[in-house]
Amino acid sequence: MATTNPFGLNIHQQRDALYAELHSRPFQVIPSPARISYLAVMMDAEEKESDFDHFCGLLRRFGAVVPGEDSVCLEIGFGHLRIRREKHLEFISYLIVNEGAPFVSDPWVNNGLSCLPKDWLAGMPGTVISALHVAIEDARDGAEPDLAQVKSHFEGMRLVGSRPQNGDAQVWTSFQVHSDGCGRMMVFNRGMSNSQLGRMVQRLIEIETYRLMALMGLPLARYYNQKLAKRDKQLAEITAQLSETEEEVDEQEVLAKIIRMAAWVEAARAKTTFRFSATAAYHDLVLKRLSELKEDEVSGHLTVTEFMTRRLTPAVRTCNATGEHLENLSRRIDRVSDMMRTRVEMAIQSQNQHLLASMxxxxxxxxxxxxxxxxxxxxxxxxxxxxxxxxxxxxxxxxxxxxxxxxxxxxxxxxxxxxxxxxxxxxxxxxxxxxxxxxxxxxxx
Missing domain, CATH: 1.10.287 (Helix Hairpins)
Structure with a gap:
């Protein structure tokens, strides 16, 4: 307890930290036009510690003030460049905003990553799960963007577009990786303040990142779906052998098979439980960010919400179904194991009766x-x-x-x-x- 007010009140020692937590990730304030690059880098605990030193090395190169200790969110500005580093559960994100560079006809030339040293980017710990360029154009005093010209900036890929925030902006993306190894988004600001634009851009970036994190469970689900079909068949054969055959059954052999199957299921659950739970959590975040966009449709194109609903939701359901399948198989194995233990106990009791009669x-x-x-x-x-x-x-x-x-x-x-x-x-x-x-x-x- 501490006294830090003129009234002499005893203040809880965690009060200031709890207040600060709500402001640890403030929304961005982004002007238009601007060029933004975003990286989400998956790291373990050791890599996160070394990444802070790596980030401090970048700041020294630019002559910026180096923070004394690591924190959830660090934002450093030098000149026309602004870098924001955030720590998450599974990854660390970098948002690089280039506000003052000359903007040419190609919106991807003067992106945020082009402002950083290549050797520093190559030496970054961890593995990149999301790399994205965002080009923000000021269209408050101009006409509607030409669709053919917009499409040319996405290498001819099929576009997803919408008018979020009740038409105050227009967003275009392909949700694909382009020739430079990064995703692309174009945002045309038609009536948003810098704060509103910053919040919307952050939502778009989070949608892109969280949908990729949610999809990380899909390869696991596909792999175990193939294995589960085989295990289901094996368990059905064992159950039929116990319930339908009139011949003598080798209980020890059957019990050994069940034990091996139960061990496999528990190992699979240990490998998938966290990933599938994370998939569901990231999916919920994506749906929340989509609802906050308040999209209007651009004629002839899928909105971001429609695209995610049609493509991401089935993948998440596959992960959920696989997790439920593993849980169901585990329960069925437990029931068969109980039945086998009962058979073995009855056989032992019968042997004991014969033994007592013989004695x-x-x-x-x-x-x-x-x-x-x-x-x-x-x-x-x-x-x-x-x-x-x-x-x-x-x-x-x-x-x-x-x-x-x-x-x-x-x-x-x-x-x-x-x-x-x-x-x-x-x-x-x-x-x-x-x-x-x-x-x-x-x-x-």
């Missing part, structure tokens, strides 16, 4: 074998125990004990067998009790 049979067999072994164990232990008792009876008999040796051994046999059986059962019950206690402890946790 149950094995446990019954093991129990029967255990009872058999217990019986054999009782017989074996009893046999060896009776043998030991026989030794004792023999020793007692030989030492004169008054016993019937055969009767004593006969009596010892059932007693020993019963005792061994009883002891074995006690041990078996003890182990069962310990196992039950361990199960109860496990369930309690």
């Amino acid at each position: 149950d049979r094995r446990s019954k067999i093991q129990l029967a074998m255990q009872h058999t072994v217990e019986g054999l164990s009782v017989a074996a232990i009893s046999y060896y125990s009776i043998g030991l008792i026989k030794y004792l009876i023999d020793a007692a008999y030989e030492n004169g004990a008054p016993i019937n040796k055969s009767l004593a051994i006969g009596i010892a046999v059932p007693v020993m067998i019963g005792g061994v059986w009883w002891a074995t059962r006690r041990i078996h019950k003890r182990f069962l009790k310990l196992a039950k206690e361990q199960m109860e402890i496990g369930e309690g946790h």
Whole structure:
């Protein structure tokens, strides 16, 4: 918080910045006649930083004051030349206005770019997406421009023309690249002030730039449209295989195919989401600028709005349709994946049931074998125990004990067998009790 007023009020620290933001890109004030060149150069973050140094180098060549730091909009004037540099999200724009050079019959000779050093232009970072010349002629006191003469300035290309601002100007362009590698526009001022003309020219330049930026998504859309048809067919085949065939399906193989397809779709979405969103945003800007032109028709020619509506809008719709297609395919793959996971889970449950049934049979067999072994164990232990008792009876008999040796051994046999059986059962019950206690402890946790 800061106190910067005579009333002693606490002013928010961002207030001045918020005020300045609304005035960071003021409209141009352009006289007529004038020659203008415009460049929109796509740059990444590093190139934008180096471009500021490159721009400062140009200013030093012209002996202009170099700004201390970079900003959203910089406008420098020296002599009859005025340069405006603006930073945008994906590109940096240069608007060069030549106001005082001698104007010859060819309106493209003394353009803005011809006033800049060629080596400086060649060393500019980034790649140019839009290069445009605008020739502004003063027609306030003259007659209507001759159409044949205007067409000769556009190398015989088909023209798009209109009377924007309710007829106060006349605009001609071809929306094509000419022999010098740049687009061209001619503006005849028939009743506009310098401020009005500046605003209109800025709208025209933005329409040209934003329509090219919007079209950048079209090659991506065309590329992925071809791929999506193949992926749709693959997914339909997998779905039909799961729903119609009665044969056994290799779930692991099918699931691997679905995973590869899902990975491809997500990679495609990552590559296209930003571009398609930018296409829609730039298209909205173009439509807004077109509505602000307030065009009247020139007989026999498409207006700028009609041209854009017929040529640009279908391309934008193609991008939107491709983005929706990717989203739809992603959702369908998710549903098929859910179905496959359900099939795999059901198969695992069926295997678990078979496994439990097999384990149950094995446990019954093991129990029967255990009872058999217990019986054999009782017989074996009893046999060896009776043998030991026989030794004792023999020793007692030989030492004169008054016993019937055969009767004593006969009596010892059932007693020993019963005792061994009883002891074995006690041990078996003890182990069962310990196992039950361990199960109860496990369930309690």
